[in-house]
Amino acid sequence: MNGGVRVGGGVRGFGELEVVVMDRLWDREGTSTVREVFEDLRQAREIAYTTVMSTMDNLHRKGWLSRKKQGKAFLYWPALTREQYGAQLMRDALDAGGNPSLVLSHFLEQMSEEEAATLRRLAAQEEAG
Structure with a gap:
């Protein structure tokens, strides 16, 4: 893609x-x-x-x-899957939202426990290569 x-x-x-x-x-x-x-x-x-x-x-x-x-x-x-489009929107919001660290911090505050667990799992997978 x-x-x-x-x-x-x-x-x-x-x-x-x-x-x-x-x-x-x-x-x-x-x-x-x-x-x-x-x-x-x-x-x-x-x-x-x-x-x-x-x-x-x-x-x-x-x-x-x-x-x-x-x-x-x-x-x-x-040209993109629905999920790739969603990821692009998130990337755009991060780029346009001012301080990326603060944007991410506010985003994390709004996540459910399930979403946070998924994010931790994906981050660990990405780190492991």
Whole structure:
């Protein structure tokens, strides 16, 4: 996978429809066409095919979606997993939040015991190589 989608020095969040499209694509296995995402979305909302097509094209131009041509259509898939996207957002927050040590300290204060235990386990694994 790619090392991270960076826009203007940081991860750029999604617009409202972009979030919905990315969620649909993350929930799918493999690739999807605009038509498949459109059919899925129109079950829950009134939306135009061209709106979905433009949104997916924009997400591709921003680096969030990869695509390849198949016949007359494109097959799309997320450039990052949902978890990699979350990690990029966390990295961005750490970079933008002022003193990284204080940001991390405040973050740790907000963690549950289970989350803190997971973090300790992952840190130990990372240290062990």
